[in-house]
Amino acid sequence: VLEIASGTGQHAVYFAPRLAVTWQPTDVDPSYRDSVSGWQAADPAEPDGADWPGAELRSQVLPPLHLDVTAPWPALAADIVYCANMIHIAPWNVALGLLEGAARLGPRALVLYGPYKRGGVHTAPSNADFDAWLRGRDPSFGVRDLEVVVAEAANRGLRLVEINEMPANNLMLVFAPM
Numbered sequence: 001v002l003e004i005a006s007g008t009g010q011h012a013v014y015f016a017p018r019l020a021v022t023w024q025p026t027d028v029d030p031s032y033r034d035s036v037s038g039w040q041a042a043d044p045a046e047p048d049g050a051d052w053p054g055a056e057l058r059s060q061v062l063p064p065l066h067l068d069v070t071a072p073w074p075a076l077a078a079d080i081v082y083c084a085n086m087i088h089i090a091p092w093n094v095a096l097g098l099l100e101g102a103a104r105l106g107p108r109a110l111v112l113y114g115p116y117k118r119g120g121v122h123t124a125p126s127n128a129d130f131d132a133w134l135r136g137r138d139p140s141f142g143v144r145d146l147e148v149v150v151a152e153a154a155n156r157g158l159r160l161v162e163i164n165e166m167p168a169n170n171l172m173l174v175f176a177p178m
């Protein structure tokens with residue numbers, strides 16, 4: 001799994017051992033890459049009594065790499081490209097860079113997690129509030145239209161194959177090569 005925009009790294013250390021996959025975290029921001037490394041080095045008994053698989057985890061989560069989706073991507077191979085909570089907290093060209101780069105890698109699937117508008121409308125008042133907050137922070141940010149993301153993915157050879165409803169009005173989208 002190639003993870004784009006790993007952020008703190010909590011998804012990486014949680015999912016990799018449980019899904020029994022090799023996980024490559026990446027982020028554009030060095031402070032987040034440091035955070036990923038911190039989670040990799042964390043005592044398995046921490047942070048909150050959670051059952052972190054220690055040595056197993058360290059071998060399944062690779063050291064984080066610098067990857068800016070809007071710049072040329074490093075030469076990587078991945079079965080799955082996974083990205084949570086990035087495309088609404090970044091300018092639109094970041095979403096396009098993600099789709100472009102992921103399509104070029106030719107993974108079996110691209111998995112996107114986050115809030116989306118459907119048919120041009122928010123799916124919940126909390127998402128509308130979140131969108132207003134995002135746009136207040138930066139007018140180029142904002143909850144994206146599902147149909148627009150799907151169309152841009154299709155332009156790059158990725159078709160939507162699954163929409164999974166997730167807690168708190170988020171969606172987990174799965175794209176596959178056409």
Ligand SMILES: C[S@@+](CC[C@H](N)C(=O)[O-])C[C@H]1O[C@@H](n2cnc3c(N)ncnc32)[C@H](O)[C@@H]1O
Pocket residue numbers: 004005006007008011027028029032067068069070083084085086089090094
């Ligand atoms: C809200 S955080 C999400 C982190 C993590 N995926 C999660 O769900 O908790 C947004 C992330 O997008 C990353 N990001 C923003 N622009 C990016 C870009 N151009 N290329 C790669 N990552 C980017 C940020 O550095 C940050 O880690």
